[in-house]
Amino acid sequence: MEILWWQILLLTIYAGYQILDDLQFNIFGHPVFAGIISGLIMGDITTGLIIGGGMQLTILGVGTFGGASRIDANSGTVLAVAFSVALGMNPQQALATLAVPVASLMIQTDILARFTNTFFAHRIDAKIEKMDYKGIERNFLYGAIPWALSRAIPVFLALV
Structure with missing residues (x-):
C-alpha cells in the first residue's frame, strides 16, 4: 500500500499540532x-x-524537569504507524525499528525549536520595554511556529 498525498498532509498537520497540544x-x-x-x-x-x-x-516513567528534552514519542508513533501500515510490517517490529529510533532522533529537533524560540523571547523583552502589549502577544504566539515546524517538517520529509 502506498501512502497517499492526503494522508501525508493530515499526518504532517497532526505532527505539528501534537507538540502544541x-x-x-x-x-x-x-x-x-x-x-x-x-x-x-x-x-x-x-x-x-x-x-x-x-x-x-x-x-x-520519563519526567523532564527544568526544560530538559525528552524523546518525541508522538512523532515516532506517527511515522511507525504510517510505515507499518504502508509496508505491511508487524506493529512490534515497527515499534522497535522505527518508533523508538525516530523518537530518539527527534530530540535534536526539539533542541533546535527551543533554540529558535530564544529569538522571540528577546523580541518580547524589547516589546516589554516599549510597553507594546500587542507586540508581546504577537511574538508570544510566533514562538509556537518553530515548535510546530520542528515536528511537521521531519515527518513530512520522512513520508514523502
Whole structure:
C-alpha cells in the first residue's frame, strides 16, 4: 500500500499540532492518541493502538524537569504507524525499528525549536520595554511556529 498525498498532509498537520497540544492542554499529546489518530488516517486503528500503546509504555516513567528534552514519542508513533501500515510490517517490529529510533532522533529537533524560540523571547523583552502589549502577544504566539515546524517538517520529509 502506498501512502497517499492526503494522508501525508493530515499526518504532517497532526505532527505539528501534537507538540502544541503537548505544551498546552496535553489531551492529544500522548503516544496512544498519536497512534489512534495515525491509525485512523492510515486505515488501521489496531496497528495504531499497538504502536501508540508501546510508545506510551516506553515514556511512562520519563519526567523532564527544568526544560530538559525528552524523546518525541508522538512523532515516532506517527511515522511507525504510517510505515507499518504502508509496508505491511508487524506493529512490534515497527515499534522497535522505527518508533523508538525516530523518537530518539527527534530530540535534536526539539533542541533546535527551543533554540529558535530564544529569538522571540528577546523580541518580547524589547516589546516589554516599549510597553507594546500587542507586540508581546504577537511574538508570544510566533514562538509556537518553530515548535510546530520542528515536528511537521521531519515527518513530512520522512513520508514523502
